[in-house]
């Protein structure tokens with residue numbers, strides 16, 4: 001049977017000891033995605049079948065990559081990068097070549113991988129290594145070249161001589177292999193190194209010894225960094241963030257002080273939208289065009305439609321803000337909050353699983369939970385939907401053009417009809433029909449002159465208390481005891497009577 005041309009193998013079974021984490025390295029996130037997810041997405045456009053070698057937290061890694069169309073191969077235990085490829089041998093049987101990519105080097109670009117495959121196909125080489133020249137090559141395998149420029153060996157830092165350590169050309173961990181030449185050679189790998197592992201990098205010297213050519217293709221150093229330490233993870237995250245913001249700015253989004261703005265990989269933003277400093281747009285957030293987002297907003301997995309204005313310091317998750325709607329400052333929309341076009345939510349308003357119809361408003365200090373509110377309705381300051389009875393969440397339904405007075409409590413389940421009024425300060429426990437007025441508060445009693453009478457009474461009491469006491473028989477005045485003397489002795493440890 002004729003072999004298929006090429007497959008992709010992503011090595012993602014390692015633990016990542018240097019991160020000092022209980023979590024597998026490739027599950028750590030940078031730029032809003034797990035490292036391995038970045039790698040899968042980078043190889044996807046190559047169109048080759050994808051195999052991910054999993055081991056540490058195999059199930060979690062598999063759950064992440066399978067929906068992206070990758071298959072997984074279990075490496076258990078993990079005995080090194082060379083062993084990882086041995087384990088994948090069966091899956092790779094139908095293929096002539098493989099492109100191998102480490103799961104912890106998320107910055108590599110699709111074009112770079114495509115160029116590597118292209119170069120490999122065009123050459124006679126049995127393997128082609130993607131390399132880069134780094135200012136500081138510490139921690140990477142060094143590329144040892146022969147006089148003809150071919151790669152003689154890759155030497156891991158820990159086994160490198162002084163002279164080899166001085167080499168600044170390093171191994172990216174990305175390779176293209178002719179598989180037929182690789183398999184029996186992998187069987188010759190020996191764990192003769194500090195980690196007692198089977199190094200894929202040792203395959204290069206073995207190929208060279210057999211008279212096979214190993215070529216090198218240089219890439220931009222910026223695409224190479226792996227995430228072996230938390231400091232490297234932070235660097236990689238920063239690079240992703242900058243890449244993303246540069247793409248957005250190039251597409252017509254204004255971003256002020258971009259070094260303070262965090263935008264996840266999947267976020268989409270339309271042209272002429274403006275992000276103020278300190279904005280965070282996370283997860284699957286979609287922002288339309290001409291949207292303004294004020295300082296300090298954190299928006300996750302939400303849709304903000306064209307022309308909406310989000311004032312500073314709003315927290316919005318899993319919610320939708322319609323066209324031209326205005327939110328904040330200091331508003332909290334969560335779990336399916338929805339503002340129809342032109343609706344407005346002001347400061348200190350929380351909305352959960354609630355919908356404000358077109359042009360409806362809740363401008364101040366309000367909680368709306370499990371509520372559906374019709375168009376043009378006004379929710380007064382301090383309105384609270386009492387949606388939770390201790391056991392269940394109950395709905396509140398308010399019609400169109402209704403007016404809910406300030407300080408209203410709506411004890412759900414309850415319905416307020418279209419065009420109805422609720423008087424300020426009401427505690428509404430029964431539904432209100434359309435066009436009605438509901439008042440549910442104690443009736444006010446006003447006592448004319450009461451305050452004046454009270455003032456006079458208080459003044460009289462005060463002057464009586466201030467009057468000097470009549471002199472005693474001996475003519476002397478009683479002396480008020482000093483306040484201290486009247487105090488009970490402190491019941492401290494020292495003064496407690498011993499029993």
Ligand code: UD1
Nearest residue numbers: 011012013014078079080081103104140141171172173226
């Ligand atoms: C590796 C290379 C090094 C290169 C560097 C580039 C080896 C021996 N060294 O070093 O030359 O400069 O990458 O980033 O290959 N993995 C498995 N199974 C295992 C061990 C590792 O799947 O048994 C996976 C890891 O999850 C990781 C990748 O392989 O995603 C690379 O392993 P890692 O331990 O990070 O290798 P480095 O020491 O960085």
Ligand code: CA
Nearest residue numbers: 104226227228
């Ligand atoms: Ca690594």
